[in-house]
Amino acid sequence: xxxxxxxxxxxxxxxxxxxxxxxxxxxxxxxxxxxxxxxxxxxxxxxxxxxxxxxxxxxxxxxxxxxxxxxxxxxxxxxxxxxxxxxxxxxxxxxxxxxxxxxxxxxxxxxxxxxxxxxxxxxxxxxxxxxxxxxxxxxxxxxxxxxxxxxxxxxxxxxxxxxxxxxxxxxxxxxxxxxxxxxxxxxxxxxxxxxxxxxxxxxxxxxxxxxxxxxxxxxxxxxxxxxxxxxxxxxxxxxxxxxxxxxxxxxxxxxxx
Numbered sequence: 001x002x003x004x005x006x007x008x009x010x011x012x013x014x015x016x017x018x019x020x021x022x023x024x025x026x027x028x029x030x031x032x033x034x035x036x037x038x039x040x041x042x043x044x045x046x047x048x049x050x051x052x053x054x055x056x057x058x059x060x061x062x063x064x065x066x067x068x069x070x071x072x073x074x075x076x077x078x079x080x081x082x083x084x085x086x087x088x089x090x091x092x093x094x095x096x097x098x099x100x101x102x103x104x105x106x107x108x109x110x111x112x113x114x115x116x117x118x119x120x121x122x123x124x125x126x127x128x129x130x131x132x133x134x135x136x137x138x139x140x141x142x143x144x145x146x147x148x149x150x151x152x153x154x155x156x157x158x159x160x161x162x163x164x165x166x167x168x169x170x171x172x173x174x175x176x177x178x179x180x181x182x183x184x185x186x187x188x189x190x191x192x193x194x195x196x197x198x199x200x201x202x203x204x205x206x207x208x209x210x211x212x213x214x215x216x217x218x219x220x221x222x223x224x225x226x227x228x229x230x231x232x233x234x235x236x237x238x239x240x241x242x243x244x245x246x247x248x249x250x251x252x253x254x255x256x257x
Contacts, residue, residue, distance in 0.1 A: 019168030044112035102153035109140025147185035
């Protein structure tokens with residue numbers, strides 16, 4: 001005589017009791033720490049831009065805030081300021097850094113290295129501020145291209161980590177260290193915002209933004225979290241004038257952690 005486990009109903013029960021594979025993945029977006037160029041100049045992809053003393057303190061503080069996590073991956077833009085920020089996290093968490101070129105800074109072309117004050121006088125500045133989806137930097141990259149490659153990278157990592165996750169385990173979490181405009185583009189995509197609205201977002205140095213991607217929709221858990229008191233998140237004098245800082249700006253530049 002067949003036992004309950006041998007029946008189709010029993011088989012279904014065993015399947016229903018089997019551990020389920022995770023269906024969600026959480027991305028922690030981290031912007032690099034301060035450099036001497038962050039804020040006054042558009043560093044872009046210029047080589048040799050390293051964290052300054054303040055940036056190194058910020059990176060160490062960030063690593064401490066992430067302690068206790070076991071990221072499935074720690075991914076970084078190839079540029080030095082991101083690699084150095086990610087290495088501070090790696091040393092604390094024990095997760096190796098993986099470089100992904102798709103999270104590199106926007107190629108600002110001939111705008112690279114110039115001061116934001118000078119750039120604000122360029123005709124293209126208003127396009128970047130008001131209609132960024134149409135902006136292509138002279139000799140460089142379109143912001144729409146930056147957004148597309150970064151979002152595609154997130155989709156790729158989400159799928160890869162979910163495939164690797166074992167049934168019955170917690171949904172994977174991973175960290176990506178990148179740049180202001182790149183992170184803003186990823187957030188805008190998660191919120192269903194048109195790229196022309198991404199300048200409404202603020203992403204400070206060494207801030208953390210948390211997004212959980214599920215089967216149906218992303219959820220924004222935290223945005224631009226620096227672990228500072230609320231007073232430290234008030235707009236800077238430049239931000240209060242209405243224009244967004246191209247590249248992300250320095251935030252509260254006096255912040256040390």
